[in-house]
Amino acid sequence: MKVTIVGSGYVGLVTGACLAEQGNNVFCLDLDPKKIEILNSGGVPIYEPGLKEMIERNRAAGRLQFSTDVAASVAHGDIQFIAVGTPPDEDGSADLQYVVAAARNIGRNMTTPKVIVDKSTVPVGTADKVSAAITEELEKRSLSADLCSVVSNPEFLKEGAAVEDFMRPDRIVIGTENTPAGLRAKEQMRKLYAPFNRHHERTYYMDVKSAELTKYAANAMLATRISFMNELANLADLVGADIEAVRQGIGSDSRIGFGFLYPGTGYGGSCFPKDVSALSKTAKEHGRELKILGAVDAVNEIQKYVLVEKIEKRFGKDLSNMKFALWGLAFKPNTDDMREAPSRVIIAELVKRGATIVAHDPVAMPEAKHALEQDFQSNPQGLKNVSMVDNPMNALDGADALIIVTEWKAFRSPDFDVVLQKLTRPIVFDGRNLYEPHAMQELGIEYHGIGRHN
Template identity: 45%
Template sequence: MRIAMIGTGYVGLVSGACFSEFGVHVTCMDKDKGKIDQLLRGEIPIYEPGLDDLVAKNVKAGRLTFTLDLAEAMKGADAVFIAVGTPTRRGDGHADLTYVYAAAEEIAANLDGYTVVVNKSTVPVGTGREVEAIIRKARPDAEFDVASNPEFLREGAAIGDFMRPDRVVIGAESERARDTMRRLYRPLHLIETPIVMTNRETAELTKYAANAFLATKITFINEIADLCEKVGADVHDVAKGIGLDGRIGKKFLHPGPGYGGSCFPKDTLALVRTAQQHEAPVRIVETVVDINDKRKKSMTSRIVAACEGSLAGKTVAVLGVTFKPNTDDMRDAPSLDIVPALQAAGAHVRAFDPAGMHEAAKLLPGVDWRADAYQTLEGADCVAILTEWNEFRALDLNRCKALLKRPAMVDLRNIYNPAEMAAAGFLYSSIGRGSAPAGRQAG
């Protein structure tokens, strides 16, 4: 089989590489000449563990190619995937479908024989119908179907998620389109991956509903963490106690500074706007969006408290700025709220991130970027952990304490044990577990 993938961003590049690993001939197309030039040189424009090797392997095998020419990409293709950005539209919170509709118009101009046009981008309910109308208006004689095939990829684990997914969701209106999609996903069918075959609207809504539910779990445990601090409970034990219930599950019950990234913030907001538009408001999701926005902004107060109530003239060491580990993605990262607030309060901010500093430097002016964690801590009044990269989980605490001007740590990801930090002489605070004064065992 042959497919074309429009867009070489996170979803398009990962999906294209993984389909080629299945034995499909994939041509990835993008209008960004810089990206295509990078890919043709064997350079990967995004950070995703294992993606460089996967791309190199399939390029060498002749199954994966890159081009700026959509006509070339679509030549002989059984399906063409739309994997372009759908950012939040300025002003009203709806998903901006400009790139999706532009792709539909260009697909119409290049259709040659029966083709399934697949929306891989996250799009509101009804977008598939709009894409079909755009193509049909331009090419009333063309043979095509429009399908929805939402992605469920976690940044940092995307290849595994594609190759061994919990499920594949396909929304298609004709048996011919369903058959094409089944053949594409045959390797997953052979390993008994559940494949949910439904209509387009259901597939489109499934993606939003899934992300909204996960965002709700994160927000729920964050609020429970705040309550734990007030009543002397441990949020991790609470999370374990409820997560062992099969009806709830243990995933996405880790407290922190609020969710970020390329999906949850924009998708929850887009779902809220879609629901309002159809006069079926989703009040729970509306509350989740509001709470999460306020939570990211409120984290600064914890760092101020660790610095004895004032940041004026003080240096704060920040470890991790990406929204999660194993990615260089800065979209809606809590650091984008926290770092500017620290600076506005008078702090000098030093920071280190294993993968995100190049992108973060464009978004966080005035930050003193350092080469590693220990350089970042040297002479700082406080250290704040914003992203739970593995290399931050086993820092040499004695060395950290010697480097810091004052042994204060604000751990917004709860990667250390309060009792151990107190025993090591740190003024340590975390989420949902209270604070442990230096030199005293926490109970």
């Protein structure tokens, strides 16, 4: 099938590459010429395991192309995916300007029937706005609105495992209209996703608004589990319990399960913070306050400061002349995404207290440099107290303590003899509970986890 992807960011690139992998002819559009230049020269503007190789393979096979040509992109695809960004607005709602602009471009250029698919994470009612924008453009050219049908097909991709998630999905959600055009669109979507349903049916068909809400509901539920466990971990610290034992005790209940029950320094990234906020905003627009989600967001913001509080409790408020090694900058492993990353808060707060930071991350350091430059715009002198090194062990040289922020596999089993040799003091603040307290104690390491009890 001929498919167009409008937006060559994280969701668009993964969607385009994976659909091309299934034999479809995919045209990826982006209005940023620098991004298209990178893609056409063999590069990939984001880090995602397996994505670069898949793009190279399908470009070579002629199934995947990248361009800034809007007219060509609309002419190409019978199915047009809108996968542009929906950043949070000042009031917390999703900014739909790029979604509506993409819809208008499609309406201005289409001459044959198209299925328009909202792949971006968008609030309930967005499909109506997309349909209205396209219809308005079609009517300007005296064309029938029956030429298109808008479908909601939200993505459920985990950064760091997005290719695997797309190729072997837990579920595929498709929302269509109960109209002749909607039924035709449903059939085309069924054909497009047929390769993903060979072993068993993974697709759930529903109305458009239910599909739009499903995406937000899923992320809000996962964010809730994280904040819930972080609250319990903080309580465990106070009462002397071990949150790891608690996690195993409740996770073994089949009604609860183990997923997203790992306490830490709070969630970040492009999805959970934005989607929790946008869902809360949607509810307020309809006269309803989602009190649980308000608490989820508040707990998460507080959690980003937990490691700083532990460090302050151990060393005092004045951290002048103190040096800390920090392992992990990205908000989670297997990505270079620095959006809402807890490391940004931790670094800013420690620098504010006079500390020097030497950080390492396996892939996120270039992105981290850009993010920290933004964070320290009002205090450029503070940024001089932050440096990055290519080897995690080099970050330890002369440091007063090691801080772990991201649970990269490379950090799970370090040579602790070298760690002890390089650190000025044998102290570890583990924001992801990578290590067992009793094992650290046996090594002579003073260990501070999240809700862990020796």
